[in-house]
Amino acid sequence: MSAIALSPQVLAKYEPVIGLEVHVQLLTRTKAFCGCQNHFGSEPNTNICPVCLGLPGSLPVLNSQAVAFATLASLAINCEVRERSIFARKNYFYPDLPKGYQISQFDKPLAEHGWIDVPTADGKTKRIGITRLHMEEDAGKSIHDGFADSATRTYLDLNRCGTPLAEIVSEPDIRTPDEAFEYLTRLKEILLYCEVSDCNMEEGSLRCDANVSVRPWGQEKFGAKVEVKNVNSFRFVRAALEYEIERQIEVIESGGHISQETRLWNVAEGRTYSMRSKEQAHDYRYFPEPDLPPVIVSAEFLAATKKKLPELPEARRARMIAEYELASQDAFTLTAERAFADRFEAAARTARNPRRVANLLISELGGRLKALGLEQEQSPVSMAGVVHASDLLDEGKISSKQLKQLFDACFEKGEDFATVYEREKPRQITDTGAIEALIDEVIAANPKQVEQYRGGKKTLSAFFVGQVMKASKGQANPALLNELVVKKLEG
Numbered sequence: 001m002s003a004i005a006l007s008p009q010v011l012a013k014y015e016p017v018i019g020l021e022v023h024v025q026l027l028t029r030t031k032a033f034c035g036c037q038n039h040f041g042s043e044p045n046t047n048i049c050p051v052c053l054g055l056p057g058s059l060p061v062l063n064s065q066a067v068a069f070a071t072l073a074s075l076a077i078n079c080e081v082r083e084r085s086i087f088a089r090k091n092y093f094y095p096d097l098p099k100g101y102q103i104s105q106f107d108k109p110l111a112e113h114g115w116i117d118v119p120t121a122d123g124k125t126k127r128i129g130i131t132r133l134h135m136e137e138d139a140g141k142s143i144h145d146g147f148a149d150s151a152t153r154t155y156l157d158l159n160r161c162g163t164p165l166a167e168i169v170s171e172p173d174i175r176t177p178d179e180a181f182e183y184l185t186r187l188k189e190i191l192l193y194c195e196v197s198d199c200n201m202e203e204g205s206l207r208c209d210a211n212v213s214v215r216p217w218g219q220e221k222f223g224a225k226v227e228v229k230n231v232n233s234f235r236f237v238r239a240a241l242e243y244e245i246e247r248q249i250e251v252i253e254s255g256g257h258i259s260q261e262t263r264l265w266n267v268a269e270g271r272t273y274s275m276r277s278k279e280q281a282h283d284y285r286y287f288p289e290p291d292l293p294p295v296i297v298s299a300e301f302l303a304a305t306k307k308k309l310p311e312l313p314e315a316r317r318a319r320m321i322a323e324y325e326l327a328s329q330d331a332f333t334l335t336a337e338r339a340f341a342d343r344f345e346a347a348a349r350t351a352r353n354p355r356r357v358a359n360l361l362i363s364e365l366g367g368r369l370k371a372l373g374l375e376q377e378q379s380p381v382s383m384a385g386v387v388h389a390s391d392l393l394d395e396g397k398i399s400s401k402q403l404k405q406l407f408d409a410c411f412e413k414g415e416d417f418a419t420v421y422e423r424e425k426p427r428q429i430t431d432t433g434a435i436e437a438l439i440d441e442v443i444a445a446n447p448k449q450v451e452q453y454r455g456g457k458k459t460l461s462a463f464f465v466g467q468v469m470k471a472s473k474g475q476a477n478p479a480l481l482n483e484l485v486v487k488k489l490e491g
Contacts, residue, residue: 019172053161087292088107240265365381388418
């Protein structure tokens with residue numbers, strides 16, 4: 001949590017201005033400019049070659065699949081793809097950058113002028129502009145700990161050198177940490193739906209830097225911008241922004257001024273620390289990469305790529321809400337992952353009641369999986385099993401209580417629903433005469449409660465329903481039972 005505590009009145013005087021820079025590792029088999037494997041987790045310095053290391057005489061060759069993935073991502077976030085874009089050399093020295101420059105794009109990026117719509121706190125949507133998507137290669141990794149001599153030495157793993165990235169830069173349209181969280185969530189969903197990246201933050205496949213400033217409400221000019229790095233989850237992005245906004249306001253309120261700088265987020269302490277002043281930042285001396293020709297995206301290639309766009313999350317949610325009469329939150333849960341949404345829809349088309357299937361997936365199945373720390377793929381109850389259970393419930397062949405018991409048995413024994421159901425075969429009592437006989441017995445055994453009910457305490461009907469359910473071992477049809485209990489007590 002933030003160590004800063006400012007009053008709501010002070011916070012309300014300032015408007016935060018936030019922009020995000022997201023680096024996305026493209027899911028190609030090989031690197032951006034050579035044939036080395038683009039693979040996480042290999043032994044250090046095993047996926048490298050003269051091109052990765054920038055050795056004399058080596059020449060880069062652009063990975064066409066990286067261009068295809070970056071173009072698909074650009075279209076998915078509503079960007080205009082340039083017909084002609086150019087790679088440049090971004091020159092700076094750092095130990096994990098063996099060439100002394102990074103191949104990137106500068107003034108002529110692959111795509112520009114996109115947007116993503118995000119939900120806001122008032123239940124509406126807000127459009128966040130995207131300045132550009134450009135392609136570049138990643139640097140290596142400096143390892144500062146984990147070795148006996150880490151106190152005096154830094155080790156280098158250059159496997160990441162040349163890994164293909166797409167950098168997505170937002171406009172400074174974000175005004176709250178929650179909006180930043182929603183923007184990142186929607187962006188990640190879109191990229192996963194397009195299958196251009198696995199977006200695994202733990203492995204560095206998706207990294208985010210946040211630019212944040214504050215200004216008094218009504219002021220048009222932006223305040224001094226601070227860049228926050230080293231944030232490895234969306235939750236921490238939100239926490240880092242909350243802290244940094246309050247820190248900047250406190251500095252201004254104390255009569256100080258904000259320095260344009262880069263700061264690091266410290267998870268353990270819940271605060272940011274100064275890393276370097278922006279005034280002292282490198283002049284990258286960009287110039288066109290002489291070893292790579294311009295990237296030409298033809299009209300034919302662009303048209304073919306557009307045909308590969310999947311139905312994107314927001315459009316899919318809207319359709320599923322209309323088609324299956326789902327609640328908005330249920331549709332969001334079901335569409336968060338494309339593969340899961342695909343499985344649900346395939347199952348829903350075979351079910352008597354798709355909405356009930358959705359409810360069972362989220363409440364009964366999802367609740368149990370969450371409690372056990374399991375993923376959907378680890379569920380003993382298959383999607384077909386959920387449909388089977390939903391149909392039985394819809395047909396009145398089992399009660400909700402029986403379904404819960406059957407699901408419990410599935411998880412206890414690690415068996416699918418059909419197997420457990422065939423063995424247990426719970427049956428509902430739907431015979432009116434049999435249920436009436438049980439009601440008569442309960443009424444005869446509880447004359448005091450009958451008198452109270454007929455005296456006006458109508459809520460006691462639930463007592464009688466419960467007693468009959470107990471007598472029937474949970475097998476009485478609930479809807480029929482409720483109807484018959486009221487009929488008997490009123491008669």
